Amino acid sequence: MSLTDKSKASNSNNLRPSSDPETSQRLLIKDGWLQNTEQQLSNFFSLREPQEPISLLVIHNISLPAGSFGGNHITDLFLGKLAADAHPSFADIAQLEVSAHCLIRRDGSIIQYISFNNKAWHAGVSCFNDKEKCNDFSIGIELEGTDNIPYEEAQYQQLSILTLSLQQHYPLITNEHIVGHCDIAPKRKTDPGEVFDWSHFRQLLQEYNIITNEE
Numbered sequence: 001m002s003l004t005d006k007s008k009a010s011n012s013n014n015l016r017p018s019s020d021p022e023t024s025q026r027l028l029i030k031d032g033w034l035q036n037t038e039q040q041l042s043n044f045f046s047l048r049e050p051q052e053p054i055s056l057l058v059i060h061n062i063s064l065p066a067g068s069f070g071g072n073h074i075t076d077l078f079l080g081k082l083a084a085d086a087h088p089s090f091a092d093i094a095q096l097e098v099s100a101h102c103l104i105r106r107d108g109s110i111i112q113y114i115s116f117n118n119k120a121w122h123a124g125v126s127c128f129n130d131k132e133k134c135n136d137f138s139i140g141i142e143l144e145g146t147d148n149i150p151y152e153e154a155q156y157q158q159l160s161i162l163t164l165s166l167q168q169h170y171p172l173i174t175n176e177h178i179v180g181h182c183d184i185a186p187k188r189k190t191d192p193g194e195v196f197d198w199s200h201f202r203q204l205l206q207e208y209n210i211i212t213n214e215e
């Protein structure tokens with residue numbers, strides 16, 4: 001990309017009014033990275049193809065070991081550093097090369113591993129609207145959780161703010177293009193699980209959108 005193209009691209013990103021991060025329900029995104037957010041850089045990514053713009057948001061859950069929260073095992077997994085002997089259940093997964101763009105922990109804090117402008121390896125064999133390989137055109141967000149333990153309100157709030165921020169930056173992620181992993185890989189995956197409250201999430205999206213637009 002030439003310098004001229006780059007400046008054009010950044011100008012077009014600035015067409016929408018930038019919000020004050022102190023007061024708005026938005027997170028700033030620069031060069032594919034959330035600003036003022038913890039970063040743990042993972043090598044488990046690949047480059048996006050220009051003909052595959054980001055048009056889908058996939059919501060997942062993960063906990064390591066399953067059902068236990070806190071600690072650094074999820075980050076270790078996404079960074080390829082999970083110790084196979086740290087827990088009996090890790091032996092089978094320690095060698096996996098998997099990642100997500102972000103994790104939202106139980107307290108609502110975010111860790112970003114992969115630039116949104118690159119592909120994370122979260123969806124696996126998957127299909128959305130007859131299009132396969134969802135990693136090619138999606139962003140993957142992990143909630144620290146399980147299919148059957150209710151998520152924390154802080155996670156719903158942060159997920160909603162993150163989603164609105166992503167929608168502002170990647171406008172092809174319409175509300176109809178926000179799905180669970182279970183929706184794009186129904187025979188293999190169940191996350192984010194039956195406890196994920198889609199109507200609450202969608203209500204928060206609407207509320208926060210109104211708040212920001214009124215500012």
Ligand SMILES: [Zn+2]
Nearest residue numbers: 060061181191
């Ligand atoms: Zn998943």
